Amino acid sequence: MTAPNTLFEVENERELPKPVSVPATLFADIVFDRPLDHAYTYAVPESLVAKIGVGKRVEVPFGKGGKGTAGFCVRVTDVQPTSSYEIKSVARVLDDDAIVDEHLMKLTRWMADYYLCGWGQVLHAVVPAGVRDNAGTRVASFVEPLPKEKLPNPLPTVTPQQKAALDKLKKENRPLEVLQLARLAKCTTGVVAGLIKKGLVRKFSERIETPAGTPDTDTEDQSTTAPLAEIVLNADQLRVWEPLRNALETGGYHPFLLHGVTGSGKTEVYLRAIEEVVKQGKEVIVLVPEISLTPQTISRFKGRCGNLAVLHSHLTDAERGGYWRRVATGHIQVVVGARSAVFAPTRKLGLIVIDEEHENSFKQESTPRYHARDVAVMRARLEGIPILMGSATPSLESWANAERGNYAVLSMPNRVASRPLPAVKLVDLRHEPKTPGKHYAIGPTLESAMRKTLKEKGQIILLLNRRGFSTHVHCEACGHVAQCAHCDLAMTFHRTKNSLMCHYCGFETAPFQKCPACSQPAMRYQGLGTEKLQVEIEEKFPGNVCQRMDSDTMSKPGSHQRVLDAFRDGLIQILVGTQMIAKGLDFPNVTLVGVVNADVGLHLPDFRSAERTFQLLAQVAGRAGRGEKGGQVLVQTFTPDHPCITLASHHNYGEFAKLELVHRKQHKYPPYERLARLIVRSEKEEAAATFADALAGTFKEAMKRATTAQGQAPVRLLGPAECPVFRLNNFYRFHFQIQSDSSAVLHEVLRNVLTLAKPPSGVEFQVDIDPYSML
Numbered sequence: 001m002t003a004p005n006t007l008f009e010v011e012n013e014r015e016l017p018k019p020v021s022v023p024a025t026l027f028a029d030i031v032f033d034r035p036l037d038h039a040y041t042y043a044v045p046e047s048l049v050a051k052i053g054v055g056k057r058v059e060v061p062f063g064k065g066g067k068g069t070a071g072f073c074v075r076v077t078d079v080q081p082t083s084s085y086e087i088k089s090v091a092r093v094l095d096d097d098a099i100v101d102e103h104l105m106k107l108t109r110w111m112a113d114y115y116l117c118g119w120g121q122v123l124h125a126v127v128p129a130g131v132r133d134n135a136g137t138r139v140a141s142f143v144e145p146l147p148k149e150k151l152p153n154p155l156p157t158v159t160p161q162q163k164a165a166l167d168k169l170k171k172e173n174r175p176l177e178v179l180q181l182a183r184l185a186k187c188t189t190g191v192v193a194g195l196i197k198k199g200l201v202r203k204f205s206e207r208i209e210t211p212a213g214t215p216d217t218d219t220e221d222q223s224t225t226a227p228l229a230e231i232v233l234n235a236d237q238l239r240v241w242e243p244l245r246n247a248l249e250t251g252g253y254h255p256f257l258l259h260g261v262t263g264s265g266k267t268e269v270y271l272r273a274i275e276e277v278v279k280q281g282k283e284v285i286v287l288v289p290e291i292s293l294t295p296q297t298i299s300r301f302k303g304r305c306g307n308l309a310v311l312h313s314h315l316t317d318a319e320r321g322g323y324w325r326r327v328a329t330g331h332i333q334v335v336v337g338a339r340s341a342v343f344a345p346t347r348k349l350g351l352i353v354i355d356e357e358h359e360n361s362f363k364q365e366s367t368p369r370y371h372a373r374d375v376a377v378m379r380a381r382l383e384g385i386p387i388l389m390g391s392a393t394p395s396l397e398s399w400a401n402a403e404r405g406n407y408a409v410l411s412m413p414n415r416v417a418s419r420p421l422p423a424v425k426l427v428d429l430r431h432e433p434k435t436p437g438k439h440y441a442i443g444p445t446l447e448s449a450m451r452k453t454l455k456e457k458g459q460i461i462l463l464l465n466r467r468g469f470s471t472h473v474h475c476e477a478c479g480h481v482a483q484c485a486h487c488d489l490a491m492t493f494h495r496t497k498n499s500l501m502c503h504y505c506g507f508e509t510a511p512f513q514k515c516p517a518c519s520q521p522a523m524r525y526q527g528l529g530t531e532k533l534q535v536e537i538e539e540k541f542p543g544n545v546c547q548r549m550d551s552d553t554m555s556k557p558g559s560h561q562r563v564l565d566a567f568r569d570g571l572i573q574i575l576v577g578t579q580m581i582a583k584g585l586d587f588p589n590v591t592l593v594g595v596v597n598a599d600v601g602l603h604l605p606d607f608r609s610a611e612r613t614f615q616l617l618a619q620v621a622g623r624a625g626r627g628e629k630g631g632q633v634l635v636q637t638f639t640p641d642h643p644c645i646t647l648a649s650h651h652n653y654g655e656f657a658k659l660e661l662v663h664r665k666q667h668k669y670p671p672y673e674r675l676a677r678l679i680v681r682s683e684k685e686e687a688a689a690t691f692a693d694a695l696a697g698t699f700k701e702a703m704k705r706a707t708t709a710q711g712q713a714p715v716r717l718l719g720p721a722e723c724p725v726f727r728l729n730n731f732y733r734f735h736f737q738i739q740s741d742s743s744a745v746l747h748e749v750l751r752n753v754l755t756l757a758k759p760p761s762g763v764e765f766q767v768d769i770d771p772y773s774m775l
Contacts, residue, residue, distance in 0.1 A: 025046070026043075026049055026052065026077070026078055027041050027042065027043055027076070027077050027078070027079070027080060028042050028043075028052055028075070028090060029075040029076075030042055030058060030072065030074070030090075031071055031072050031074055031118065031119045031120035031123065032062065032069060032118070033070075033071075033118070033120050033123075033124035034118055034120060035118045035121065035367075036120065037112075039075065039119070040062070040071075041081045042058075042060050042087065042089060042090045043087050043088070043089045043090070044076070044089070044090050045089050045090065048090055048092075051093040052076055052093055053076065053093075054073055054074060054075060054102075054105065055072070055073065055099060055101060055104075055105060056072075056073050056094070056097075056098050057071065057072055057073070057093075057094040057095050058070070058071060058072075058091075058092065058093050058094060059071075059090075059091045059094060060089075060090050061088050061091065066088070068091060070094060070132075071120060072119075072120060072123045074109075074119065099127055099131055099132075100123060100126070100127060100345070101328075101345060101347075103349070103379070103382065103383055104343060106382050107375070107379050108122040111368055113747075114769060115368045115369055115370055115767075115769050116747070116754065117367050117368045117369075117767075121367055125367070126340075126343040128317070128340075129317050129321075130316070130317035130319070130320040130321025130322070131320075131321045131324045133317065133321075134207065135316075135317035135318040136209060136210055136318030137207050137208060137210060137321070138207070138208060138210055139205050139208075140177050141178045141203060141205055142177055142203070142205070142206055143169065143176060143177075143178055143181060143204075144201060145166070145169055145170050145201055145202075146201060146202050151199070152199045155200075156198040158194075158195070158200070159191070159194070161187045161191045162191055162194050162200075164186075164187070165181060165182070165185035165187050165192060165195060166195055166200060168181065168185045169185075169201065175204075209322060210318070233268065233272075234265065234417075236264060236265070236411075236412040236413065236414055237265050237269055237412065239410075240258060240260075240269060240410035241269060241272060243408065243410065244256060244269070244272075244386070244388065244410065245272075245273075245276060247386045248273060248276050248351065248386060252386075253381045253384050253385065253387075254386040254387070254408065255377060255380065255387050255389070255407045255408065256387065256388045256407065256410050257389050257390075257394060257398055257401070257407040257408070257409050258388055258389065258390035258410045258412070259390075259392070259410070259412070260411070260412030260413075261414070261421060261622070261651065262415075262421075262619065262622020263416060263419065263625075263626050264392075264412040264414060264416065265415075265416045266355075267300060269388075269390075269410075269412075270353050270355065270388065270390065271301065271305070273351060273353065274286070274304075274305045274334060274351065275304055275305060277351045278305055278306045278334070281348065283327075283332065283333055283334065283335070283348060283349050283350060284333065284335070284350060284351045284353065285346065285349065285351075285376075286301075286335065286336045286337075286341075286352075286353045286354075286355065287339065287341055287352070287354045287355065287372055287373075288337070288338065288355050288356070288584070289338070289355070289356045289359030289361045289362060289583070290359075290361065290580050290583065290584070298310060298336060301334060301336065305334045306333030307333050307334070308333075308334050308335075309326060309327055309335045309344070310323075311323060311337030311340065311341045311344070312338055314557040314558075323335075324345060327344050327345055327346060330347050332346075338361070338372075339361070339362050339364060339372035342375050349379075349383055350385055351386055352376045352379065352380050352386075353387075353390070354372075354389045355390055355391075355584070356391055356583050356584065357373050357389035357391045357394065357395065357398060358391045359583070360612070360772050363772040363773075365772075365773060367766075369766075369767075369771075371770060373389065373395075389407070392619065392653070393615040393618045393619060394657075395611075396660060396664065396670075397670060397671045399657050399671075400661065415626075419625060419626070419630070420625065420630070421621075421622075421651045422621060422622075422624040422625035422631040422633050423632045423633070424621055424633040424634075424635060424650070424651070425445075425632065425633070425635070425649075426635050426637060426645065427443060427445045427634055427636045427637070427640075428637065428640045429443060429636050429637060429638050430638055432444060432636075440536060441464070441532070441533050441596050441597075442536060442540065442594075442596065443636055445634065446596075446634050447540065449594070449634055450541065450574075450592065451541075453592040454574075456591070457589075458589060458590070458591035458592060458631075459567070459570070459572075459573055459575070459589045460574045460590070460593070460594065461574075461575050461577075461581055461585075461590055461593045461624070462533065462574065462575070462576045462577075462593075463578075463579070463581065463594070463596065463616075464529070464530050464533050464576065464577075464597060464600075465578050465579050466527070466528065466529045466578070467492070467529050467531065467550040467552055468492035468493060468494050468501070468529035468530070468531055469492075469494055469496075469525070469529055469531040469532045470493040470525035470527050470532065471490070471526070471527030471528065471529050472491070472492070472526055473490075473491060473500065473512070473525050474524055474526065475515035476522040476524050477515060477520035478515060478517050478520070480515055480518065482523075484502035484507050485509075486502070486505050486727070486728075486730045487502055487504050487505055487728045487730075488726050488727040489502055489503075489504055491509070492527075493511060494531060495531055495535075496531065498510070500512075504728060505728070511523075528596070528597070530548050530550050530576055530577060530578060531548065531552070534546055534548045537574055544574060545571060545572045545573050546572070546575075547563055547566070547567070547572045547574070547575055548577060549563055549577035549578070549580055549581050550577055550578045550580070554580070564585070567587060570589065581620070581623070582619045582620035582623070583620075585623055586623075586626055587626065587627075588626050588627025588628070590624055590625075590627075590631060591629050591631040592624060592631060593620055593621060593623050593631070593632075593633045593634075594635075594636070595621075595633070595635040595637075597637070598635050598645055599639055601613055601616070602645075604775070605724050605774065606775065607664070607667070607669050608774075610642075610643070610644040611660060613644050613648075614647065614656050614660075617644075617645065617648035618648045618651065618653065621633040621649075621651070635648075635649060643659055644656060669739075670770070672741070673739045673740060674743045674746045675738070675739050675770060675771065676737075676738045676750060676767065676768065676770070676771070677736070677767075677768045677771040678719075678736040678753070678765055678766070678767050679723065679765060680692040680695060680733065680734045680735070680736075680759075680763065680764075680765045681731040681732065681733045681763075681766070682732060682762055682763045683730055683731055683762065684732070684762060687760065688733065688734055688763060689732075689734065691760065691765075692719075692720035692736075695720065695736070695753070695757055695765070696720055698756050699717055699736065699738075699749070702753045702756060703715055703752075705748075705752045706745055706748045706749045706752060714742055715740045715749055716738070716740070718736065718737040718739075719734070719735055719736035719737055720734040720735065721734065722734055722735075724774070738750065747769075750767060754767070
């Protein structure tokens, strides 16, 4: 094993030098699920030479004590490394076939370099646990007849039962499991064992799928489905389809940004593109931001796009592993899923589609901290294929790429059937009449509109991007706020569970009868969540069915589809939910959309807060007026004059992007400068503070090195400072913010820091390139 070279040095994994000569013809470079920036070289024993290969997992001795550890083989060479360290040998090859192909190897290598993490960490994250653990499979024993030239001479005598079993095996003309043959021939396995012993049949083992590993709910062959009525594209759709079709026919890397207002028919453009690629015998990956969108997307794709695989968090390991294997063997033409679907092991990828490309859920907040949109763009570039990113409210990063000419913009400014965008009315909560004695979430203006809508048999969607019943609990006597025992975050009261919960770490406790600080029985439950909103609606609108959609109510498999089907069928009149109901849903009978509190995320200490608020309001407003009845949107807010709220009410993305980009440029934020965040954390506050201060000096040295290498130092460093949420999941946290107009310089500085920094025991630090959460 070669000498370690690590991003975050782990002392107990250091190998002591033990020079040794290794009689081997092949050597394999292995990477592990560790924060290491270098592969380790192992000798390949003669017995494993035929089995080793790039993209396969192996078991090797690793670290102090040589514990057997699984890793990925990333290179095989016949050149023996020059090293003073002991070159150990591969113990086992764990996979019969490579589970990561050449395309994914290149993509994961880029991810490791760009996101500054270990290549093995990326590979471990990319390959689902169900694939790594062979979930949904078993090793079965098969038998098959031997050819005439390999039969013993003279032929041995067989019993009547053995002859019957042999005849049955020949008649089937395919290998059969031992138990299966015994069952078909109505004999015991001992009879089959006799045939093996006499050399008349060959026994071999093979890993096969179990019923749990062969999901077929959404992957059945659609070729026999009744043909759907052909949809005639409108003028906008035809205009964007032409350049897209040309790109699909000619091939090559072509990034498209499809900017279409809500209800403009973007999904039909996706479907046309997917159909074209499937006709060419290629596969498509479709990324959607929310699992709630998956049932609706699938229902539209069925019958038009061949076999589908649906990848989402509600799948079991066996189901996920089964899908992965079916995609890898070419049985799937279209893969639909959340961010991890970007790694689907397609054999001949022809197109990537990203619906709602602006969504924050495409960003992963654990190692590797990748953004699926950016990874998808890189995969499209590496494989030389088109990529289609669609949104009514594109991210400012994508919009700036389009303005620079990096993306081709396809514009769809009108709704289908020339339907107008819904009228949006801002309701100033500062001037709404108050109800004496009780605070209601739904003001008189919104309540009146809801009653009118229900009277006219329309349906209503209400957005409140806070779940739970009361968002904070405090003591009226001393002012104490109920906080999580592990985080600097207020606990949320959930009435259905009768518990206080932390929405970050999941800590849960019983509600306080007395204040834990002053022991007074003066606890007051305040703030508004979707649970309390539902109770208010049921009180004000009895006889109407109200259903809540948030992560509390949608945790069971199939729950999204059941609720959305019932809403579509008119069994639910009022749908209340968090941001999961704000996008992608298409219900023609929704004539009123209400935003209960537009200011929920506007004042967070995050430079993207205005962009996120605009996107959420514009997206949820687009759920109204999709049918013949038209529709309206009422937005309750305390800040009706804020540009992001005003412009969202006018559906004016262009003006919002123009104003916000000026603000971003003034403050040197993305997309004009690259941004990284480094977090130091420890369960001991003093240890974290001490190392953060020391790291500030390390940054200065790293920036000097970058200055020497690049000839300049266009880097701005802020920090260390306490994170806005200082204690999270028992860790005290300090952070640095690093900005530069050069990605190369930014990475150079961070690599220098990672090389120079040596955190003490009990202290960790994390690097987040292009962070989306600043809390």
